[in-house]
Every structure is written in C-alpha cells, then in structure tokens.
Amino acid sequence: MKKSRIILADTNSLFTDALRFVLGQEVDFEIETRDETDADSIRSILAAKPDVMVIHQLRPDSGVVQILREVKRRLKDIHILFIVKETTAELFSLASESSSVGIMPEGTNLAEFMEALRAVARGERYISKEILSAALPQDDDEFYDDPLGEITPREREVLYWLSHGLTNREIAQRMILSEKTVKNHVSHMLKKLDLTDRTKAAALAWREGLPQIAEEFFSLPAVQPMLK
Incomplete structure (x- = not known):
C-alpha cells in the first residue's frame, strides 16, 4: 500500500x-x-x-x-x-x-x-x-431558517464574492458597480444579518453553502414574474 x-x-x-x-x-x-x-x-x-x-x-x-x-x-x-x-x-x-x-x-x-x-x-x-x-455570533440560534433570505439578491451576490476573499474594489469590478455601491451593499448586508465584520459574513456564507455555487449562476438573467 x-x-x-x-x-x-x-x-x-x-x-x-x-x-x-x-x-x-x-x-x-x-x-x-x-x-x-x-x-x-x-x-x-x-x-x-x-x-x-x-x-x-x-x-x-x-x-x-x-x-x-x-x-x-x-x-x-x-x-x-x-x-x-x-x-x-x-x-x-x-x-x-x-x-x-x-x-x-x-x-x-x-x-x-x-x-x-x-x-x-x-x-x-x-x-x-x-x-x-x-x-459566528453566540446567539446564532436566533437566525431565521433561511438567514440569507433576509438580504436582497444583489447583497447575496456581494456576499458570494466576499466569501471568496475579494475586496470591495474587486467585487465592484466583477459586478460592474462602483466601489462605493459595493461598500454600501456590504454595510446593509452586515446590518441585516446582525454581523460585525467580513469574516463572520464569510463564515455564515460557508455554513449556508453559498460559496460552492458556480459563479456562472450570478450571470443568469433574473426570473421575471408571471403576468396575470
């Protein structure tokens, strides 16, 4: 052997x-x-x-x-x-x-x-x-069943790239946004998730399996609501 x-x-x-x-x-x-x-x-x-x-x-x-x-x-x-x-x-x-x-x-x-x-x-x-x-925070049990459901699709994409270790500038280049806009998304996301820093956000993303999604997923067009 x-x-x-x-x-x-x-x-x-x-x-x-x-x-x-x-x-x-x-x-x-x-x-x-x-x-x-x-x-x-x-x-x-x-x-x-x-x-x-x-x-x-x-x-x-x-x-x-x-x-x-x-x-x-x-x-x-x-x-x-x-x-x-x-x-x-x-x-x-x-x-x-x-x-x-x-x-x-x-x-x-x-x-x-x-x-x-x-x-x-x-x-x-x-x-x-x-x-x-x-x-993650010690009161982690207080998270919703789907904690990432509390943030917008745009914020989830920012979190995706953040969990891959990208800086705000690199995320802005990926998402074709201004660095200031990305910074605002990060700030809003952390507040909604009741997290204090990027490492905790990355840990939560890992727990929820977000980083393992193929990056091509975020280039898919948004699903349009059905017309009645």
Missing part, C-alpha cells in the same frame, strides 16, 4: 514532534516535519511535493495564504490542512475556491484531527463546525 506523505509545518517543534509520533503509528502515513511557516518555508515544502501539508501557527505577515491560493490554481493535487487559533476571510476564500483544503481549531481532539486529515487526503474539503461556530 502506498503511504501518504505528510509534512507538518509549525514553529513549535514540540507540537510537530508529538504529531509525528502519533501519526507514525498509522501504517498509511509517512511523516516529515518543518519548523517554519513563513513564505520561504512554504515554497520549500511545496518543492518536496507532499501528499498533504499540515500548517499550524501561520505568520500573519507571510502572505502564505496568497501563495497557496496561486499554487492550488496550478496544482490541483496539493492537499492542505490548516490548524488555526482563529480563521480569516482569506482562509475561507481559499477553502471555497479549492477542494482538498481543511480548516480546524488548534484545540481540537485527536479523533477530529485524524478525520480532517483523512478527508483532505481524499481530496475533500473540511471545515470544522467549531471554526464556523466561533466565527
């Missing part, structure tokens, strides 16, 4: 050593560790062509997510599992654009880690329920 080659990248060698010991008990994994998670280290890891790259403690100024987004566009068979303290709109964006990407909290248990690792290794997306819950 061919073993999956896993590279664990983290600045904390204790963390990677512990994971390497645990994963070493699995007959279908071959484990390596790296002690950095900056952009140069990520490039080095990608050059080694692992089956799965596990990244913990991303450096916020490294541009790693942007690098990996471009890599995923070119190399569809790169599988990545992020272990994070808190997620960002950029991470949700990467997961929405690509399969075989996982996001999970660093406080997870071993069982969920193995579930996420195997899912990503199979080419599936994995976003922990805890990640989504942490990104």
Whole structure:
C-alpha cells in the first residue's frame, strides 16, 4: 500500500514532534516535519511535493495564504490542512475556491484531527463546525431558517464574492458597480444579518453553502414574474 506523505509545518517543534509520533503509528502515513511557516518555508515544502501539508501557527505577515491560493490554481493535487487559533476571510476564500483544503481549531481532539486529515487526503474539503461556530455570533440560534433570505439578491451576490476573499474594489469590478455601491451593499448586508465584520459574513456564507455555487449562476438573467 502506498503511504501518504505528510509534512507538518509549525514553529513549535514540540507540537510537530508529538504529531509525528502519533501519526507514525498509522501504517498509511509517512511523516516529515518543518519548523517554519513563513513564505520561504512554504515554497520549500511545496518543492518536496507532499501528499498533504499540515500548517499550524501561520505568520500573519507571510502572505502564505496568497501563495497557496496561486499554487492550488496550478496544482490541483496539493492537499492542505490548516490548524488555526482563529480563521480569516482569506482562509475561507481559499477553502471555497479549492477542494482538498481543511480548516480546524488548534484545540481540537485527536479523533477530529485524524478525520480532517483523512478527508483532505481524499481530496475533500473540511471545515470544522467549531471554526464556523466561533466565527459566528453566540446567539446564532436566533437566525431565521433561511438567514440569507433576509438580504436582497444583489447583497447575496456581494456576499458570494466576499466569501471568496475579494475586496470591495474587486467585487465592484466583477459586478460592474462602483466601489462605493459595493461598500454600501456590504454595510446593509452586515446590518441585516446582525454581523460585525467580513469574516463572520464569510463564515455564515460557508455554513449556508453559498460559496460552492458556480459563479456562472450570478450571470443568469433574473426570473421575471408571471403576468396575470
């Protein structure tokens, strides 16, 4: 049986050593560790062509997510599992654009880690329920059954592009609107959904499956009401 080659990248060698010991008990994994998670280290890891790259403690100024987004566009068979303290709109964006990407909290248990690792290794997306819950308001139960039904079709399209990590300027270019108009749509949408920032909006969009709709859907003509 061919073993999956896993590279664990983290600045904390204790963390990677512990994971390497645990994963070493699995007959279908071959484990390596790296002690950095900056952009140069990520490039080095990608050059080694692992089956799965596990990244913990991303450096916020490294541009790693942007690098990996471009890599995923070119190399569809790169599988990545992020272990994070808190997620960002950029991470949700990467997961929405690509399969075989996982996001999970660093406080997870071993069982969920193995579930996420195997899912990503199979080419599936994995976003922990805890990640989504942490990104959404604590009174999430107060949402309507269809929370996105409370915003207009235009606002849903803005939310779609926002969940893919686009800036207001990039959304404006996609939708052929002014940047000011897009900014107003974002503001109205957040107010209607009772959300405070774009990351929470992206998390809600993910929970509702909006980012997985094909972008061509938004170029379809609006359905006209039937005349009586």
